[in-house]
Amino acid sequence: MKGLMKWPLIIAAIVVVLRIVFERLGAPDTLNNILSVVVLYVFICPVYFAIRIATSGVPRPYLTLLKMTALYTALARAMVIPTYWLAYIYGWPEQRFSVAAGGVVGPGVTPLNGYILTPLVAGIMWILVSLVAGGGLGSIVIAVKRRSAKKLMESVSR
Numbered sequence: 553m554k555g556l557m558k559w560p561l562i563i564a565a566i567v568v569v570l571r572i573v574f575e576r577l578g579a580p581d582t583l584n585n586i587l588s589v590v591v592l593y594v595f596i597c598p599v600y601f602a603i604r605i606a607t608s609g610v611p612r613p614y615l616t617l618l619k620m621t622a623l624y625t626a627l628a629r630a631m632v633i634p635t636y637w638l639a640y641i642y643g644w645p646e647q648r649f650s651v652a653a654g655g656v657v658g659p660g661v662t663p664l665n666g667y668i669l670t671p672l673v674a675g676i677m678w679i680l681v682s683l684v685a686g687g688g689l690g691s692i693v694i695a696v697k698r699r700s701a702k703k704l705m706e707s708v709s710r
Contacts, residue, residue, distance in 0.1 A: 556604055557624055560597045564589050564628040572635055575646050584646070589632055590678065593625040598686030599693055606697035613698075617690045618683060625682040629675040636674075640666035 571587040601620045605613045639649035640656040640663075651658030654674065656666040 556601065556620065557627070560592065560600065560624060561627055564592055565631055567592065568628075568631045568635065572638075575644070581647070589628050593621070593628050593678065593682045594686045595689065597621070597624050598682065598690035602690035602693035603697065605690075606694045606701075613694050614691055617694060618687050621682050621686050621690065622679055625679045625686075626675065629671075629678055633671045633675070636671045637667055 567587050567589050571584055571589075574587060575584050598617065598621045601624070602617055605616050605620075610616050636649065636656050638644070639646070640661065643657055645657070647653050649655035649657045651661060654670070656670050661670075
């Protein structure tokens with residue numbers, strides 16, 4: 553499993569930078585929402601990890617999936633945190649940074665909230681969401697892959 557996160561993390565970094573660039577250039581919200589790291593750590597990467605884990609024969613595949621999903625989400629969220637700091641400093645107007653959307657831009661946001669509490673709470677929340685949704689989806693993929701591999705082995709041994 554060593555090196556499994558390298559490319560997903562590189563892709564996450566690219567997505568984070570592209571989203572900020574497009575938001576700052578005034579791209580439509582539809583495009584900006586497509587460039588979401590959330591899609592990577594809640595759906596795409598847990599399925600990718602599950603496929604790789606299921607085909608590797610690693611012991612305890614479900615636990616491995618949950619650990620990898622949590623770690624990937626934490627690392628990807630760590631890449632997003634500086635964008636919240638910049639949004640707080642410069643008062644970026646995008647909806648995702650507004651207090652109404654759980655962000656750091658708006659009235660009454662203290663430096664403690666803007667720099668530490670809000671990004672940390674959001675990170676913890678997204679780790680939990682990715683474990684439930686992504687871990688669940690990935691677990692289904694592992695179960696299906698293992699079941700089909702078992703059936704294949706049974707048919708070959710006959």
